[in-house]
Amino acid sequence: MTDQSSLLFDQFTLKGRQLANRFVLPGMQRGWSVDGAPTDTLTDYYVRRVKGGAGLIITESVAVDHPSATRSAVFSRLDEGTFEAWRQCVGAVRAAGGHILLQLWHEGAVRKDEDLGDGVVVTPTLSPSGLMAADRPRGRAATLEDLEEIKQAFVRSALLAQKAGADGIELHGAHGYFLDQFLWEQTNRRSDRYGGQSLPERARYPAEIARSVRAACGEDFIISFRFSQWKEIDLNARIAETPEELALFVSLLRDSGVDILHVSTRRFWEAAWPESDKTLAAWVRQLSGLPVIAVGSVGLSTDIMETAQGLESQSDAQASITLLDQGLQRGDFDLVAVGRGQISDPEWVNKVQEQRYGDIIAFSRKALGKLDGETDHMEGVPPKA
Numbered sequence: 001m002t003d004q005s006s007l008l009f010d011q012f013t014l015k016g017r018q019l020a021n022r023f024v025l026p027g028m029q030r031g032w033s034v035d036g037a038p039t040d041t042l043t044d045y046y047v048r049r050v051k052g053g054a055g056l057i058i059t060e061s062v063a064v065d066h067p068s069a070t071r072s073a074v075f076s077r078l079d080e081g082t083f084e085a086w087r088q089c090v091g092a093v094r095a096a097g098g099h100i101l102l103q104l105w106h107e108g109a110v111r112k113d114e115d116l117g118d119g120v121v122v123t124p125t126l127s128p129s130g131l132m133a134a135d136r137p138r139g140r141a142a143t144l145e146d147l148e149e150i151k152q153a154f155v156r157s158a159l160l161a162q163k164a165g166a167d168g169i170e171l172h173g174a175h176g177y178f179l180d181q182f183l184w185e186q187t188n189r190r191s192d193r194y195g196g197q198s199l200p201e202r203a204r205y206p207a208e209i210a211r212s213v214r215a216a217c218g219e220d221f222i223i224s225f226r227f228s229q230w231k232e233i234d235l236n237a238r239i240a241e242t243p244e245e246l247a248l249f250v251s252l253l254r255d256s257g258v259d260i261l262h263v264s265t266r267r268f269w270e271a272a273w274p275e276s277d278k279t280l281a282a283w284v285r286q287l288s289g290l291p292v293i294a295v296g297s298v299g300l301s302t303d304i305m306e307t308a309q310g311l312e313s314q315s316d317a318q319a320s321i322t323l324l325d326q327g328l329q330r331g332d333f334d335l336v337a338v339g340r341g342q343i344s345d346p347e348w349v350n351k352v353q354e355q356r357y358g359d360i361i362a363f364s365r366k367a368l369g370k371l372d373g374e375t376d377h378m379e380g381v382p383p384k385a
């Protein structure tokens with residue numbers, strides 16, 4: 001197949017929105033927000049990816065309107081104070097012809113308590129069970145009252161995203177953050193209705209958030225849910241042990257109002273379970289009947305965590321496009337996210353469409369720029385301690 005006839009450049013209709021092609025910019029923290037508000041630099045970065053061909057923009061993780069969501073001012077946040085900046089950012093993306101989802105996020109136990117010096121912790125770090133991993137306590141377990149407040153914070157931020165003109169939101173339930181801490185049995189030891197032995201039991205709280213956002217924002221608003229098996233602190237972690245468990249989980253999300261599932265893997269071609277060569281994205285698409293976004297090392301020889309560990313990558317977009325075309329034809333996924341490839345080259349998608357593979361600016365860790373050392377922890381850069 002030549003790239004001109006590639007299905008990756010077919011349009012895709014997502015809840016009535018016509019996406020120009022199958023390529024997505026996934027959420028990636030850039031450290032370009034000031035006091036939670038996106039700067040012109042961040043807005044320009046998104047607009048350049050729209051002009052460079054990306055059919056759908058997902059913003060970097062944006063903390064919801066709750067004091068425990070994040071403590072860092074360089075991380076984006078969506079509340080009344082940052083709304084106007086987000087309205088302008090979303091407006092610029094839409095004016096350039098793009099579609100945009102805001103990725104709503106809470107750090108959970110990844111966030112560190114903030115001791116203002118007198119031993120008083122003003123906004124305690126909250127998570128399902130006060131755990132970052134089985135042997136890594138941090139902060140405290142959220143009470144049912146805390147959880148209700150945080151749920152309302154997700155809803156408030158989703159309503160603000162809608163008012164800002166976004167096509168929808170993505171719930172960040174991946175990589176070991178708050179919502180994922182519910183899903184993973186190592187970090188969810190609750191004995192109330194939000195805990196349990198099985199994944200569908202542990203998924204009740206994230207599903208309730210999706211249901212509440214749907215009720216508040218109405219039918220036309222897109223809700224994506226991103227999840228992963230792997231965690232930044234445990235690459236071999238699993239939330240679903242079997243396809244049967246996965247089926248119950250994704251059905252719950254679908255029945256709670258989720259429109260599209262973003263299956264975060266580190267390498268898009270890898271099999272989810274040894275018994276079959278089917279990828280996790282392909283399993284999810286088959287089991288949920290929902291559209292699926294695949295992701296992971298498109299065009300690159302290293303995965304995201306190898307980049308975080310300091311390894312440089314070789315680039316080969318053409319080889320990935322051939323594999324992706326086969327996957328799309330098999331019905332393994334609907335959309336594909338290209339992360340680091342589009343960090344280094346805003347024109348990545350257009351260059352692939354024009355088969356200008358040799359012109360693609362190869363990804364290098366230098367493209368991550370000022371992220372290193374900027375905060376105690378940021379996705380895509382190594383956590384310190």
Ligand SMILES: Cc1cc2nc3c(=O)[nH]c(=O)nc-3n(C[C@H](O)[C@H](O)[C@H](O)COP(=O)(O)O)c2cc1C
Pocket residue numbers: 026027028029030060061103172174226264265266295296297298300303304337338339340341368371378379380381
């Ligand atoms: C600098 C950087 C920041 C990231 N921040 C986020 C984030 O805010 N939310 C998220 O869900 N994933 C985040 N990720 C993960 C990416 O969305 C993506 O899943 C990952 O980079 C794999 O795609 P790639 O191999 O095409 O780069 C980040 C990745 C990088 C490189």
